Amino acid sequence: MNIDVNDIPALARGCAVLGTGGGGDVRTGSLAAMRAIREYGEVPLVKLADLPDDALVVPLSGIGAPTVSHEMIHGEDEPARIAEEVERIFGRPPAAIMSSEIGGSNGVAPVAWAAQLGLPLLDADGMGRAFPEVQMVSMYVAGLPADLVIMSDVAGNVVTIRPVDGLWSERLARAVCVAAGSHALMADYVLTAARAGGAVIEGTVTGALEIGRSTEGAADPLGALRERLGASQLITGKLTDVERRTTGGFVRGTAVIEGTGDDRGRRLSLELQNENLVAVEDGRVRAMVPDLITVVDTETAAAVQTESLRYGQRVTVLAWPCDPLWRTPKGLETAGPRAFGYDLDYVPVEELTHG
């Protein structure tokens, strides 16, 4: 199938849901995607199986400070410079673009980047959701070496990093990003289609589109979304407290939701670090990272970002299972509760809600 202009609003809604509260605002990416499709044509969405084994897949993401990305928007030439560098290094041009992070703005913007390059978009991503750190990707969990990062900034600079491991990759990429004005485009884990098998999370672009479409014109948007996601409804209620603090470059906080209607008398607290990470009720964990926890507007089922949480909002908290890759020992070591500083043993959301 091809992604056209009319698909973008649904894709954006789906990416916002998969952002689990973080991943950045989808609006600017949507505008860029619609503009690029109008200018350069529709974007073919391809499956991994459609690509020859040696086809090069370039995972792309925008990195930097949200305040900056809202003001200093991407230039249109940034993807082309990364594609040129890929060709210089590998001796052949890229065959497809992939979203590194389907959750939030980095799920929608790759449609613009693919259109600008005249390349198809791979129906896959590196997270199946949103995560705050560069090494929290499926390629890292799958054991692919983090030995190449290509960055392109608004000024036209291209930086190629050959890090010794994922931690250096994160450290060096962040330093380059800051020097570039706290906003850059990054290709991480450029890989062949053969190596991508089992190292990327497939079907997530289609998944995001279906999530976005599920609430379109639905009489009961919340029910439709819950069914589409196969999610547990942790609570429906009113946001009664939001506390935020900025530490170590990340926004951390706690949000409290008090139940209304059938949930009256219940109280759920959410631990936030850019994304919603842990849901606790009566001292009992109901869901935790890497499973997905998203706060949605009870009426419209539209996702609410952590930075938009406000007292008095009528919200429902949904939680559903992450990709199995995140539940492996390496997956949990990378993005399990302890990776975020919570002293918790991971228990899958389906056991916590039905156990």
Next chain:
Amino acid sequence: MADLRLGIDVGGTNTDAVVLDGEGRVIAKAKRPTTPDVTGGLRAALDAVLTELEGKDEQDVRGRIGRVMLGTTHATNAILERRGLGRVAVLRLGAPATTSVPPLSDWPADLRAAVSAGEAIVPGGHYVDGRELAPLDLDAVRRLLDGVEAGAVAVTGVFSPASDEHERRVEELVRAEYGLPVSVSREIGSLGLLERENATVLNAALYGVAAHVTDALVTALAERGLGARPYLAQNDGTLMTLEHAARLPVSTIGSGPANSLRGAAYLSGVDDAIVVDVGGTSTDLGVLTGGFPRESAAAVEIGGVLTNFRMPDILAIALGGGTVARANGLGPDSVGYRIAQEALVFGGSTPTLTDAATAAGRLPRDAGGWPENLRKALSGTETQNVLESALARADEMIADAVDRMALGRADRPLVVVGGGAFVLPARIPGASRVIRPEHAEVANAVGAAIALASGRVDTILPAGETRTDAIERAKEEARARAVAAGADPTGVEVVDLLEVPLSYLSEPAVRVHVKAAGPLAR
């Protein structure tokens, strides 16, 4: 002695005028229908309020009116109806960044066609830390302006709220070489490029509308022998001089709700309150803190265009005097202006919230015959139950909306205004008490008459040691802008200071928002 103030509010339906005396009491008021040309209604309301005042044996009324404050929907209507808008050359200083989303990308096609004379993203603008994004290309600016027929120019530089050098240089060039009015983004919005750019372009498109309004006002005052200084009301509930309004016409958008909030609270004698305006179809709630409307945290859409303009935080719910009551629920539809034919209390056959309130003994002052009519309509029907459950639902909806706006505080009074105010109960959960002020029907015009002048600054400053000095400078700038807007330099105070730490930056930085306000200069 210029001790009187005249406030005028041009609303969608009515144009109201009030005169306040030196003690701030309402001594005359008038309400006239708003006319399509707006100025007709304005003149009629002015004449009516002056006639009322002169009928009261007041001496030299016209000579004693020192100031006239106008709140108007001219600018909003022009945008909504795409009428009278000027053609704007749109310049963004940001290349090679920002080219993935060109200017006006999210505008409705008809509005874009009506407003845009041409658009360009030229090299320029700044990084978050103040470095130049690219050397400013003034020739590229000239190339756009030489090729378009424009009545005004809108200039938006990347990070101009923090570093405005490039915007200033383009502004000077356009004035000197093209003699066109320039709308610069740093004066208009805060961080968030696309939203600020949108507001800046709308501002430039409104210069003609603003000139028309100020001319009409000045002429109407002169014709009536009024030598008063005129001011326009803006979206945050403060005033600006006509010169200021001519440069920032987009600031008048949203002045209606702001004036309504401030007017209602003033008439009730409170500075901190939740204001509920109950109409026929919907109810608007807003919050007044320290005498100013609480501002919305979300982006505001005007005529289909998203802006980051600061507007009063208003919650509108589908509940009003004409809301239809049924066996299975209440509304959201309303009989609207047909209430005088359709409601049971007027002898009609559609049960409404007005009927439900009347059945429970909640009545306006002039409810002659309502209980009688209702008794006739209800005899031998099941409608009684429908009305009871509708009123219970309405009370729930109001309590719920009040709670949303109260943010957990229950110690503030609730000020109730509007034609449907009587449907509300005497006690509302979440409010310390319910106040129904006198003259509430002209609260908007009163709000305009009592407004202060203000100035604001929104920028990014380094955290750490230099922060304190930088914040002092931002405060000074806000005070200077308030004075430029007409405030008395000796009475200007910083009324709002907000610091938000930013994440992911090389050097710790804070986003600072400062607002200063004060009474008008004599």
